[in-house]
Amino acid sequence: MTDFEVGNIAATAVLTAKMRALETGRPEPLISDPYAACLVEHSGLDMASVQLEQMTGQRLFESNIVRTHFLDTSLQAAIAGGVTQVVILGSGLDTRVARLELPSQCVVFEIDQANVIAYKKRVYSEEGVVVPADWRPRSGDLEGDWIGDLTTAGFDPEVATAWVIEGVLFYFSDDVVAKLIQTVSDYSAQGSQLLAVHFGAGALVEAQTREMAAAATNAGGYGFKSIVAEPVGWLDEYGWDVEAETFGSAAQRLGRTIPYDIEETPGQEIAWLIKAVKR
């Protein structure tokens, strides 16, 4: 028995890390994650068949790399702008705290399921991964009282925070997402940044996205539970000034292509990169 049973929700974190490992080895990579490969290896899941040649040009792979690039650069900009408190929700096997060398004056909280948090702490310790920041990984249920866990860990709501939410919101129903965003908003001092990704209305009609959701649902009883049709108005209601770009547009800017089977049109965007600042 490993921490990551195939098909369970935590296994998706291993696949995501595998994609980051593959991108790291690609010519002219958009991101670099030197720890991803060892996190995959230690997991006990057999990802040997997931190879770069097979993944290059795939919708899931290209999308994941574009989103990680966006969140890396946005988080680095927030920190360069003076933010010292970071919260990564559903952090999975995200290694930003180490690979972006987040500075020692930063407090970085991570919340995920207990087995994922324990696993990452163990691998970092065994591999001697150096974390310059004040790193506080904690187990918590994002559908429950995670803010209590965060506060107990020393989170300060009076300090501007950079929140990172990557590859997580679509697991939750609209009600759960609304509650989570309300909590993030209530605990965000002015100037806080919300860096997140979510699917748009086009995801409900794009064939590969639908297939992926169906496969995930069949494997583990979960899949797409929510989308956000229009992020600017949505987050404005919670007190945020929002910039949003589609994954497709960002990919194009970065010289990559995400092979969708529909054309994205206003109101039918497939996935959103969201950067919001708390008023």
Ligand SMILES: C[S@@+](CC[C@H](N)C(=O)[O-])C[C@H]1O[C@@H](n2cnc3c(N)ncnc32)[C@H](O)[C@@H]1O
């Ligand atoms: C697809 S992975 C993404 C992980 C990471 N953000 C990344 O991009 O590499 C989704 C993560 O959400 C976590 N997750 C899902 N539901 C959760 C919940 N209710 N409470 C805490 N974590 C949860 C999973 O354990 C998993 O690590």
